[in-house]
Amino acid sequence: VLASQQCCYSGLGFVVDGFHLNIFSTFPFQPVLLSLRRGQASVSYAQSLLGAPETQLTALDNGLRVASEDTGHATCTVGLWIGAGSRYENERNNGTGFFLEHMAFKGTKKHTQTALEQQVESMGAHLSAYTSREHTAYYMKTLAKDLPKAVELLSEVVQSCSLNEAEIEQQRGVVLRELEEVESNLQEVCLDLLHATAYQGTPLGQSVMGPSSTARNLTRQDLVEYINIHYKAPRMVLAAAGGVNHEELVGLAKSHMSGVSFEYEGDVVPVLSPCRFTGSDIRMRDDALPLAHVAIAVEGASASSPDIVPLMVANAVIGSYDLTYGGGKVSNDGIVSLLHSSTPHLLAAWRFWDAVENFRVATNLFFPPLMQHLSSRLARIAVEDKLCHSFQAFSSSYSDTGLLGIYFVSDKHHIDDMMHWSQNAWMNLCTTVTESDVARGRNALKASLVGQLNGTTPICDEIGRHVLNYGRRVPLAEWNARIDAVTPSVLRDVCSKYIYDKCPAVVGVGPIEQLTDYNRIRSAMYWLRF
C-alpha cells in the first residue's frame, strides 16, 4: 500500500506518473517438470534454477507447525495462520473474529499501541491481518534480517493482546463504519448474500464481519473466550517466505511459541458441523443502482477434494471478461474497474487496492487469471452482443464444501440473456467441451497459479493456507501433474457431478426486474437435447 500510494515507481525512484506497478501480471516461480518427466537423473545448474525452492515443514511439541520457503530475497513475509474464522462462530457471537482482528494491533501486554506501531514502522515493516470464513492470519512483511523481531512481535500480538476496554469502545465505531462501507461494494455484498442463501441456517452462511449488533454489544470477555477456544497450537501455522532459514525460524518458534496451549478447557474440542448447501435465491431489487450484480453458484468441491482441479480448469475455460480491459490491455486493473462501478470510495486509488486485496484473501475466492480470454466462448458472446460489463467464473472452497459459480455485472436489459449464456457455458462444460478448450484452460490455470505467487507475501499466504487445509504445501509440480491429467472426458464427468441438474444458489442486487425466475434458472441446469 505504501509503495503504490507514495511512489509510483520501480526500484528506487525513476518516477513515472500514473504508472501502476502491478500492471504486468507475473509468473515468478515454476518447478522443473518437463525435463524431469523424461527420467533424467541429473539436472544442470540452469535447469535447477528453474525450480522453486522447497517448502520445509516442522511440527513443534505442542502441535504448532512451522513451514517456510527460502527464496533468497532480501525481504520476507512471516505470519501466523490460524484455523479459526466466522464459520466457528454462532448467531450470537458472529463477527467476534473480525472484531478481534481490529484489536490485534492496539497494543500487547508488553508494548503499548504507540510502541508497537513505532517498532514496526522503524523496521520499515508492514503488519497486517485478515479474517475469512475458516482462516485468520496475522502477518508481517519485513527485511529478512528482522525476522527474529517480526516473529517476536507476531507471537506477542497473538498470545498477549492487551484487549484494552477503552480501545474496544473505540473500535466499535470503526467496525460499524466498515460495515457501512462494505455495503457500497456490491461485489462483496453479492458474494456475502450468496453464502447467506446457499448455506442458510448453517454457520457458513454468516458473513465474516457479522451483524452490527455484535459490534455494538460484544464484551472483552467474548474476545478472551474466542482466543481461548480457538488460538490453539495444533490449529496454528507459522509460515514464512523470502530470505528465511528454516532452522532459524524453527528456533524462533520454539522460543516464542512453544507456550501456546494445545489443551481445550474441559476437553471440549470445537468440531465443525457439516454445512448444508441449499439451492435457493435472494433478490434485492434496487432500481436506483446503475448496474445489476448477479451471482449463480452450485455446490463445488471441498478444498482437499481432488475434483477441485478439474473444477478450476472448468472455471479457466469459462474465463472472465471486463469491458474496461480495452484493446489488449491486460492488467490487474480489471478487478479495480469491476469494483469501480459500484464502489464510491473514496479519495484515492490505493483504497481500491486495499479493498481488492483484502477481499480476495478474506473470502478465499479463487478467480481465474484476469486475462481477456479471446477464445472463451462466453467472453466472445458477451463482447459481440454487449451482454455485460464484466463476468468472472469463481470458486470458493472450504474444508468440506465449496461454491462454484459465475458472477456478472450487466445493465438491466441484458440480465436474462447473460444468465442464459452463463448457464449455457456450464452445460457446454458438462456435455460438449472440446480438447482445445480444455488445453487452453489448463494453460491459463497453470499460468495463473504461478502468476499469483508474485512476491513473498502471496507465497507465504499460500503456504499458510495449504498447511491448514492439506497439512502440507502442495508443490507446483504436483499441481501441474494434476492439471495435466484433466482431459475433456474428466472435465465432463466432474462438471456433471457438480453442475448438471443441480439446484443453484442465485443472488441478484440492483435493477434486477429482469433476473430470470428461479424455476427457469433451475430448468436450464440440464439439457433435453444437445
Next chain:
Amino acid sequence: MIFHSFQESNIYSTGCVPCGHVGAPCSIVLVEKIRINNLWSLFVLICQRFGIAAYRKYSSSGSGYPNISLSTPLPGIPKPVFASVDGQEKYETKITTLENGLKIASQNKFGQFCTVGILINSGSRHEAKYPSGIAQFLEKLAFSSTAQYGSKDEILLTLEKHGGICDCQTSRDTTMYAVSAEVKGLDTVVSLLSDAVLQPRLLDEEIEMTKMAVRFELEDLNMRPDPEPLLTEMIHAAAYRGNTVGLPRFCPADNVDKLDKTVLHSYLRNYYRPERMVLAGVGIEHEQLVDSARKYLLDAKPVWGTSPAANVDLSVAQYTGGIVKMEKDMSDVSLGPTPIPELTHIMIGLESCSFLEDDFIPFAVLNMMMGGGGSFSAGGPGKGMFTRLYLNVLNRHHWMYNATSYHHSYEDSGLLCIHASADPRQVREMVEIITREFIQMGGSAGEMELERAKTQLKSMLMMNLESRPVIFEDVGRQVLSTGKRKLPHELCHLISSVTASDIKKVTTKMLRSKPAVAALGDLTELPSYEHIQAALSSKDGRLPRIYRLFR
C-alpha cells in the same frame, strides 16, 4: 426481497420446501414457498429414475483421473528438483550493445517465466514539435496489427500459447512495450516485440478505435473521484511551463482529431531509433536474449523507413514555477450510492533534482520522511504512521482529508510536491499548513525519523524488487538513462549514508526555487500565487496577513 428455497434432497420427493434462516442484512424477508403438485413430482421422479436427460452418469474411476485427496501427495510424480538460492545475489545485470546502437540488458532469476520488453526514450516530453498526445495514442495502439500479425487477437493468441501477456505503458519520458511469458517462448516473444515496435500497420480503423479510447480516457480522467492524475498533470504544466516534462501527458481534446498515420510516422521515424532503445529481460540467459535480438532487431527495417532523424528534441527541462488552476464543481463526484464530501485539492511543489545527481538519494529519503496519505486510509502499522505529514498534519488537523508527498524525478530535473485536500472553506488554512511543512523541511531532521525514513526507503525498494516485472522495469529504465544499472545493494548503501545535513542542504537549495502550484475544485478561498511564494520564502511559512474587511 423475494426468497425461494429449494432443498436439494427434498425438492423432488416431497414437493414442499423447508425454508431456512437467511442471514441477509435486510429487515423484510418475504418467503415464498413453492408447492409442487404430486403429479409433477412423480413425473420428475420418473425422469430421475429412468434417466431421460435429467440423469447423467459420471464416474471418476473410468476416466483415469487420480482420485487422491490434495492432502496426500500424488504417487508417481518424480521428486522435483528444488532450486537452491545459493548465489542468487551474485546475479548481475549483463549489458551488450549491438552494432546499430540498441542496448540489451538482462538479469537472470529462477522461474519458468520471464519478462522481456523494449524501452524507448520517447514520451510526452518529446512532443515539442508535434501535436501533443502522440504518446497516449501510441500506448493505445501498441500490439495492434503488425506486418506479421493480422490483428491484435492474433498477437494475443500467439502469446496465449506460451502463457504470455503483453502491455504497453508510456510516461513523460519513456515508452515501454513488455511481455511476460514462458522462457521457452523467448524467440517468439522477441520477434513479436520487434514487430510490434517497428512494424505496426496503424490501420485507419485502429486509429479510429484509438481516438475513441483516448476520448473515453479523457472523460474518465475528469470524472473519477481520485484527482491525483489530473493534479500531477497540472503541476507539471505549472512547474515546466510549455517545455519538456511540462508538456501534456494526456492528449488535449482538440488534438484528438489532428493525429493520423502521417504524423505518427514522422514522430516514430525520429524517436523509435535503435540507439534510443533498450531490450531488457528478466529471468532469461543473456546469450539467448542477445541471439534473439540479433535475429530480429539488428537488421529490422522499420515500416517508416530508415531516413536519418531530423528535428529530434534535445532540450533540457527548464523549471519555471507558476500556478495552474482549474475551477470545478466537486460537490458530487461520487460514482455510487455513498456521497463523497466536496473537496478542494491543491498540490504545491518545488524543484528537486534529476535522478542522475547525487542529491537524488537525499531527496528520496526526504520524500519518505514526509510520507503521509489519506486520513481514512486502511491498513495496519507500516503505512507510514510516523511520517511528518501524518504526525504534523493529519493527526493534528482532523478536517484535512489527505496530505501526501510525491517525488517526480527525470533525467534533467525533478519535482517534490505535496498533495492536500480539504473542504473548500478551509483552503487558505490548508495551504498555510503545507507551506509551513515545506519550511520545516529546512530545519534539522531528528535522528529517529531520519533513520526510520532510511529503513523504510530501503525496505520499500527491496519489497518492490520481489516481483519480476518490477525488476524488469528497473533494469530497463536504469540502462536506458545511464547505460548501466546500480544494483539494489549499492542503492541501499547510498541510502544508509544519507545524513541530516544532506537533507538540510538539499532542502535549502530546493526552497530557493519558485513554487509550482496546482489547484482543483472550488477555489474562492485560495490564496494568491504571490502569497504562497511569499510564505515559502518566509522564515515560518505563514501566509501574509490580509484584513478580510479590506480585501
